[in-house]
Amino acid sequence: MLELYLIADNAESPxxxxxxxxxxxxxxxxxxxxxxxxxxxxYSFFDDFRLTxxxxxxxxxxxxxxxxxxxxxxxxIDKLEKILKIAxxxxxxxxxxxx
Numbered sequence: 637m638l639e640l641y642l643i644a645d646n647a648e649s650p651x652x653x654x655x656x657x658x659x660x661x662x663x664x665x666x667x668x669x670x671x672x673x674x675x676x677x678x679y680s681f682f683d684d685f686r687l688t689x690x691x692x693x694x695x696x697x698x699x700x701x702x703x704x705x706x707x708x709x710x711x712x713i714d715k716l717e718k719i720l721k722i723a724x725x726x727x728x729x730x731x732x733x734x735x
Contacts, residue, residue: 637735638666638681640719642728645688649731658730659719665712674698674713681734688729696720 641655661669661681669675674695679685687695699717703709723730 637662638732639735640730640732642723642726643686643731645729649686652733655731658722659715661712661716665715668712669716672702672713674702674716679732684731684733686729686731687723689723689727692720692723692729696724 637660639660640658641652642658643650643655663681666675666681670677670679696717699713699720702713719730
């Protein structure tokens with residue numbers, strides 16, 4: 637599971653116990669999101685990474701563009717969108733840890 641935690645853009649890397657969990661993705665979900673271009677190939681499921689609030693907003697934009705082209709919803713995209721909107725609403729980024 638890739639767990640995504642809320643983190644302020646200017647925050648150092650805090651202890652995991654200090655972070656609020658926004659949600660998580662399975663390897664299959666992560667791979668699907670990469671395959672359709674929502675998550676860039678420069679991110680790896682198995683490596684920790686960090687997304688700034690600007691990067692979060694960029695991915696939300698990709699999701700919006702994706703849905704403009706399609707008439708049906710995708711539960712994996714919806715799951716990621718929910719996580720991103722939690723971060724976006726609080727003007728936070730996300731830090732990802734694979735467990």
